[in-house]
Amino acid sequence: MLRVAILDDYPVVVSGLRAMLEPYADRVTVVTLNRGQVAGPGIDMVLYDARLADTDVPLRQIIGAFKMPVVLYTWGFSPRLARESLAAGVQACVSKSLDAVDLVTALEKVAGGSVVVMPDPCADAAGRPVHEHGLSARELEVIVLVADGLSNQEIAERSFVSVNTVRTYIRSAYRKMGVERRTQAVRWVTEHGLDSR
Numbered sequence: 155m156l157r158v159a160i161l162d163d164y165p166v167v168v169s170g171l172r173a174m175l176e177p178y179a180d181r182v183t184v185v186t187l188n189r190g191q192v193a194g195p196g197i198d199m200v201l202y203d204a205r206l207a208d209t210d211v212p213l214r215q216i217i218g219a220f221k222m223p224v225v226l227y228t229w230g231f232s233p234r235l236a237r238e239s240l241a242a243g244v245q246a247c248v249s250k251s252l253d254a255v256d257l258v259t260a261l262e263k264v265a266g267g268s269v270v271v272m273p274d275p276c277a278d279a280a281g282r283p284v285h286e287h288g289l290s291a292r293e294l295e296v297i298v299l300v301a302d303g304l305s306n307q308e309i310a311e312r313s314f315v316s317v318n319t320v321r322t323y324i325r326s327a328y329r330k331m332g333v334e335r336r337t338q339a340v341r342w343v344t345e346h347g348l349d350s351r
Contacts, residue, residue, distance in 0.1 A: 156182040156265055160201045160227070161216070167250070171201075174254045182258055198265055199245075201227040217243040223264050233295070233312050236271050246270035271314045293327040296320060300336060301343035 160168055172184050185197065200220050217224045223245035228235070236247040246264045248257065252272055260270045289297065292313070299309045306324070310317045324339075333339050 155180060156198045156261055157185060157196050158182055158199055158201055158261060159185050159187045159197045161187045175258065178254060178258045182261055197222060199223040199225055199261065201225050202244075203228045203230075203250075213239060213242045213244070225261070225264055225270075233314070236314065237312065240269065240271075246272075248272045288330045289327055293323050293330070296323040297327045297331070297339060297343055300324065301340045 160171060168184070168186055175182055175184060187200065199222050202216060202224055203226070213226075224243070225246040225248060226235070226239045226244045227248055227250060229250045231247065231249040231251075239247050246260060246269060248260050248270065249272060252260065256272060260272050263270050295313065296309055299312065304312070306317050306320045310320045313320070328334060328339060331339065331342050333342055
């Protein structure tokens, strides 16, 4: 069974996480750590939301304080935050909107040594509703990046997926948008007020 420490989060988040994971008590249990408290023996990983951090405490310092995987666990998930956090040394970036089964699966993958990135399934990177324009969160994210002028390879690197997966998202999004070419997609994004600029 995994023992997961949640660091310095709001009491409602800690309580909610414990209640959410209670049906999976045979697979994972949650303990709480306060700032300055070191995770003791038997703790497998630390969940931490950098958005709750003091601005003078860098993420690298938090990671350096623990001898175990640190998982960024946040409402504010975005590809950019994931990229920067992974570069700082976290082993996983997961959204607080994940349901219990997906969260437990993600934590078990981290315990197995995997790097895990699990975005918010309910909104795109900018917090826009998923179904407003008929696109999934990933399709919308990819199409906005297309409109920003990124290549498929650049989108793949930014979104932590393969180039083939990017192409699949683009084809699917084009079909839903009723467009056939990149220039048409850019115009569609602009007309719908979805461009990131």
